Amino acid sequence: MLRLPHSAYAQMIGLAYDELPLEACGLLGGDPRSGDVDRFYPCRNEAESAKLYTVASRDMLHADRDAEDRGFELIGVMHSHTHTDAYPSPTDVRQALDPTWHYVIVSLKHDAPVLRSYRITEGTIAEEPVLVV
Numbered sequence: 001m002l003r004l005p006h007s008a009y010a011q012m013i014g015l016a017y018d019e020l021p022l023e024a025c026g027l028l029g030g031d032p033r034s035g036d037v038d039r040f041y042p043c044r045n046e047a048e049s050a051k052l053y054t055v056a057s058r059d060m061l062h063a064d065r066d067a068e069d070r071g072f073e074l075i076g077v078m079h080s081h082t083h084t085d086a087y088p089s090p091t092d093v094r095q096a097l098d099p100t101w102h103y104v105i106v107s108l109k110h111d112a113p114v115l116r117s118y119r120i121t122e123g124t125i126a127e128e129p130v131l132v133v
Contacts, residue, residue, distance in 0.1 A: 078104035103119070
């Protein structure tokens with residue numbers, strides 16, 4: 001299960017809208033054992049694309065250092081789908097290299113945004129519950 005503070009949830013949704021028409025992306029800092037997110041790190045989409053994302057390496061380094069300084073770890077990544085459902089694309093699955101990470105997708109396909117989280121292990125996609133607290 002992924003537990004998101006309401007502030008992180010709101011940041012993710014806001015970033016997804018702010019970056020339109022491009023995909024947005026960011027990193028999750030928290031506790032890998034519990035799935036509790038402590039901090040969301042908005043990042044620049046280096047791909048500058050409406051169909052794929054690449055977290056800027058400088059943003060990844062900054063987030064990793066900040067998380068370590070605060071006593072937690074990077075535990076996942078978020079990106080948006082501008083015109084498709086909140087389900088991992090074949091490209092998302094290929095990019096999912098860490099089976100311990102949470103892969104969050106915010107879809108803007110419908111009138112209201114949809115946020116879902118997945119675990120992706122060796123090409124197998126498993127949706128997990130998301131609790132906003």
